[in-house]
Amino acid sequence: MKGRLVIVADRDPLRGDVPELLRQAGYEIKGVLLGPQAPVAAYRFMPELVLYYWPSDSADAEEVFVHLRNTVDVPILVLPIDHGGKDFAVRVLRLGADDCLCEPYRNRELLARVKAHWRRYWQWSKADAQEIPVIDPVSRSIIIREQRVKLTENEYRLLRCLIRHDGGVVNRQELRNAIWGAGAERVSSTSLNLCVHRLRKKIERDPHRPEYIVTKWGVGYYLARKVRGA
């Protein structure tokens, strides 16, 4: 068994040959209807990757997506139906999607992307070395140095965003979007510094010489040590 996948779609998520293709590639598939309850339904299944068919006409596709993104901490691939160019892709990536297949694509390509994202996220994530800190999305805490530290909502979002980028540098704008969502423009840029500062005080041994959350000057921040998502 390779992993569990959830397909979210407007109607009939398991129709067509994509599900069959994925199943043959070794994934276990669960279909979920797009709607307010979709995020919990997906969460309940604990998928390792999500395919999100984004209909062109649905009013609440975006709201559901945002909730989904806040609920499941795994790669989400967006597949726009009958719409979307570059602009759309930029928008959904800003919202936290991991990929967006806007151009017409073949099933083989879709499969390749799914595999790539799955590997990227799960390759090291499943090797559970004891010393790697783990975040607990339910209690919004992190287990680090054998201790559980409670995080606030914003601290949690910040950290989760960094984790999602797997050690890569994340620029300030993206972090702000991850924390404040749509209203990110309206909150001062220094609030991000403050949020980082407060998070460091909680998880770093010496906040002045951070081991985890390291500044990339003029760009943003990155995780210098691995922290596992959940």
Place this chain on the structure above:
Amino acid sequence: MKGRLVIVADRDPLRGDVPELLRQAGYEIKGVLLGPQAPVAAYRFMPELVLYYWPSDSADAEEVFVHLRNTVDVPILVLPIDHGGKDFAVRVLRLGADDCLCEPYRNRELLARVKAHWRRYWQWSKADAQEIPVIDPVSRSIIIREQRVKLTENEYRLLRCLIRHDGGVVNRQELRNAIWGAGAERVSSTSLNLCVHRLRKKIERDPHRPEYIVTKWGVGYYLARKVRGA
């Protein structure tokens, strides 16, 4: 496949013949070592039931248990090792365990209890009628009447406790423990009324004539309509 089980133990969770017995009964088993990271590890596996071997000498068995209880929303059966009489059972049930096998028992009996709790919790929970409200533990919200309503931490705990009792009446003391944990004694009894009141204002059509959270006079509260956990 019947369901996924997690066994939490001090060491070697999959040793002995209990795991084999459960596997033969059709359950998928995952072992998790007792420790600070146990709740997340269990959460990651999304079990449908948890067996918790409670060692007599472990200092943090209780703390881990409390976190586990707050992390996974499924039946937890406690199996004390070399200790515990009635008092111990009462204590762990207060902490939110669903069962505690203190008396010496046979494996057949253990299996029977596992099956019983699994059925009790999952029989109706898996039939997903659209109209049944669902709580989302990650965002601490409830999807009810096609709408997502954000709950506060206390409201969420209260509701989750009621859900866990599956429509049965829950007495005030137990609800207070579920919300305030160890410090429940120190908070005034009327705070529970207030918490109920606020939750009703959020989820009931008419808080004066509640459809969901109904008062059992002189005892406590119960859910008159089903709400699904997650």
Place this chain on the structure above:
DNA sequence: CAAAAGAGTAACCGATTTGTAACTTGTTGT
């Protein structure tokens, strides 16, 4: 090296959550 810009820190303020106190409403038993 000095100025400019980015990042860190401290102080403070406002919004939300959550608790207590006081009062009203409803239920039970005599």
Place this chain on the structure above:
DNA sequence: ACAACAAGTTACAAATCGGTTACTCTTTTG
């Protein structure tokens, strides 16, 4: 029916969280 008590409700106070402002420290660049 009415006294006693449980539950519901309102008002307000304390605690927490999260944000802006203002200032300092560090890095980059002319």
